[in-house]
Amino acid sequence: MQTPWIPFIPPSASTLSGKVDALYFYLVGVTIFFTLMISGVLTFFVIKYRRRNPYEIPRPVAGSLKLETMWSVIPFIIAMTMFAWGAQVFFQQWRPPTNAVEIYVVGKQWMWKIQHTTGQREINELHVPVGRKIKLIMTTEDVIHDFFIPAFRIKADVVPGRYTTLWFEATKPGRYHLFCAEYCGTNHSGMIGSVVALEPTEFDNWLGGNSSQQSPAVAGKQMYETLGCVSCHGAAGEGGRGPALEGIFGKQVVLNNGQSINADEAYIRESIVNPQAKLVTGFGPIMPTFQGQVSEEQLLQILAFIKSLQIETSQPAGRAASPVTAPSPAPASAASPAAANR
Amino acid sequence: MEEFIPPLPSRINYINAEYGLKSWLLTRDHKRIALLYLGSITFFFFIGGVYAMLIRLELLTPQGDLLQSTTYNKVFTQHGIIMVFFFLIPSIPATLGNFLVPMMIGAKDLAFPRINLLSWYIYMLGGGVTIYALLAGGVDTGWTFYTPFSTTFSNSYVVATGLGIFINGFSSILTGLNFIVTIHTMRAPGMTWFRLPLFIWAHYATSLVMILGTPVIAITILLLAFERLAHIGIFDPAVGGDPVLFQHLFWFYSHPAVYIMILPSMGVVSELIANFSRKNIFGYSFVAFSSLAIAVFGFLVWGHHLFVSSQSLYAGMIFSFLSFAVAVPSAIKVFNWTATLYKGSISFDTPMLYALGFIGLFTIGGMTGLFLATLGVNVHVTDTYFIVAHFHYIMVGGAIFGYLGGLHYWWPKISGRMYPDGWGRFSALLIFAGFNLTFFPQFVAGYLGMPRRYHAYPPEFQVFNVLSTAGASILAVGYLIPAVYLVWSMRYGKVAPGNPWHLPGLEWRTQSPPPTENFDYTPVVTWEAYEFAPPEEMEVVGKYHDQTAEKV
């Protein structure tokens, strides 16, 4: 471990970890206060009023409404400070900033498969640059797992059939634990790895040294072709028998029941594995299901491809309305799917 | 002080009223059924304890070298299942509660004695099925049975174990039902609601949770079993279901269930604190109503187990807020217990040591519950050893301390014999020390990031695990001592008088052990709860009151 060892606190290496620790220390303080107070008073009473004579019958003491109110209201107020502070930190942990670099994570009994938008794949290791906001888009192929980085004070379950997200900004270079924190079967305790936070330049080097791999969007485009999506949605997603996919990510889609829905990751995933569930207005239920034919990783790649389609579309309006997925600041733009599209 | 009680000829009590195995297995006497339960839950506690020791031994070293990972997973799962469903949930209600609820309210029995016996058989059947599942190959899902692991991926005996828990649930429901009806309809003349001992209030609240929560876990487990067998599912995402729905349904019961475990213990502690300081409880009605408040609010907070489960952020906030609200009634209790001691006449008998231990450890356990309810901190510590420490502080340091305290306190009534007090105090202290050594280091390991349910772990956590295992060994010895001397005392202990502690409760105003119908005449209550008086004034309200149980 490269960070200095502070007693009883794990390395603190993200913008969030200090905030969590501060809250934690507050809670520890309150706990020590109440524990000492109660055990102190207890000890004092127990000694002072110990039984001195087997026949003594102390005088009954009536209750006191004042005291009761006091020791209901004060703990309640203290508890509310914990609640408010906790909720505030939670919001920061849970709401990804809009300009984060996306990284895809797929959990699988018992490993973590990670893919960067620039194509680099890793297993049980995650390389990230220090000082940049990273957003993980995560799912699992089988059971529930949980992506846990103690040094960053974050964790989130990955749930089959759903996408969950985590975000962080590493502050200190180093190698940190990565754990699976949701029990997932035989080798749960082996589903561990490390997060390597690198200085941005080192990180770029690392990316460069691993750039031979296809970016997920490119891989997604290939899937798109081999699975036959092209036949209905057109080679560049311009549409045909099926609706156009260009620029759809993040926009509102009108369904045949008149509702409209935000075309986010979950919606697009559902449109592929269970197309009948929500139909785009004006189209029949002709799209076959691809459940079982594509793995979660491939789904993420197709997703990346569909997302990438909007970068090149000339409809900035659509993008502005969406939770912007900014182009990755990584240098490997040569591998950008748009280029491959042309 | 026995001079106050004129020795009377020894006479028949519930133990020697009838002989033979059949008279026990077909008994409808709530006191005998309580003893049947006492035997069975002790058995399950020791099984669960052996599993606990296996966990601790495995975790002594960071490599998973003692057990294979599959075995380890089964061990902690079975530890959790047995301790929760077959030990702690029935522990106080089915033993002390069964024995004392009718006696404390001046009834001859529970309202439905046959259903009471039935509930024991159901418990044994559920336990039997579960033991079968363990012997046949065990189960490795964690006691929480999260889907889709439990429905699709685990290849262990999930259905059989689920069936055992399902069956066992009915025993809990029937016990709760019996208590509610008994407390409503069978109170002796003069025993108004606000003269009820707090033990009764706690059991009333517990029973509410039992009847309102248990059916939901029953249906959930049943659906789970079918889904596993038939590959269908409302919980399995592969066929369109939502695994988080399972978690909602599971915790709808299992969070309130933690109050099934702690409320009776709180009831015992209220008795102990009041009686061993010879004081009326401070703020009786606050303590009584806080039990009800815990039972009701306890149903509103289950989502605090789902903060990182992909549950909505807003639901998380609601549940967090409500979790803090539910802490207030617990706080009220702690403060009232403390205040009760003020100007009391405090003795240090074994039960009182357990009660004092309870207050301290429950405070720590409860306060760390607040850490978990704090959203921002929960994200970091959930599913780590911090949680393991939290709930052992409450369930072992809290609930079991209450249980042991109560068991010692009423032992003279139950068995008609005194336990050796010196040994009692010694083992109480030993358990206290061993307990803290076992579980305190886990808080630290948890905040440092050691995940729970890990068969092997990074070496930097070893020091905490070594401490913990050392503590658990002390704890094991600490538990063995009472088991030995209590059994010993049944035969060789000093014969207990009817009211060895000189207390006003109805259960003390009859002989020890009590006769089959508890009192020879229906008592009429004319005093308030915890109204202490000189021993000669706290007269017996059953007709006979003898000092000596017949020696067999």
Added chain:
Amino acid sequence: MSEHIVPVKVYISIFLALMVGTAVTVLAAFQNFPGALNVIVAMTIAVVKATLVVLYFMHVRYSARLIWVIVASALFWMGILFALTFSDYWTRCWLGCT
């Protein structure tokens, strides 16, 4: 708390009301009401029918207050189960779905 004997006439009228309710709910089910009204109509009729059974066939109308409390609390706890579970499902998309 001596028990109340409900006259046969009451039983018969309740029985008839329940039958009518069944017919109405079937007929209503085929009408295309706007929005969620179909559900609301069907559930309202069901609730009315259930209330009649509870009040008259099950004698709650003539029972002690305790029984009322029990019935109410059962409904209340069902309400908790539903309300808090849906507090999750309904708010999941407030921050945008993923």
Added chain:
Amino acid sequence: MAESYVEHEVSHPALQHHFENLEQQREAGTLGMWVFLVTEIMFFGGMFLAYTLYRSKFPAAFAIASNHLDIKLGAINTAVLIFSSFTMAMAVYNTQVGKRRAQIISLVLTIVLGLGFLGIKAVEYYQKYEDHLIPGSLIPGNPFNPDPHEMHLTPGGSMQHVQMFYWIYFAMTGMHALHMIIGVGLLSFLLYFSVKGRYSPEYHNPVEVIGLYWHFVDIVWIFLFPLLYLLGRHTGGH
């Protein structure tokens, strides 16, 4: 702290030893049953929750699946059950006023109607079996495999969700049927003792209490019928 004791009343043969009098025994019995019904409500509540959740998630598929249930049989069964509830209420009434014969007849009718309900339910189940609508592999060798054309799988429905509807349908009606079977068993027990003349205007708590149970089972069905059979009919009842 006066010494005073309450003496036992002269007791009725049905009075159990631990109760003071029949009134107390009756009160305990009725209260016990009501408390038990609360647990039943929560038991079914879990399933109603799942139903509500998935219907709101997959309305189209649920409507399609629901339209495939036999609404005639469902409606007839509702009527049968309401009728049986009426006869049950009459059984209680006749016991209360001491009409032995009428009491026995009402009980017999209730049992017959209950069995009738179960018979019709069995016919429905059999139809579902023939249409391969039993979800998953609940029945080994006959997996869920309906003819998509038969199902009129219209826009917005997915077979997977149709199957989920049927799983919920079978779980709920199956649990309900199980309760009916238990109810018929309890009624037979009542009938046996009625014939032996055990129940009288002074002592009839078992009739009352089992009646409560029977009405409760009826109420569950009063909700199941519209939820499972009716909602979604207006989208095109086939």
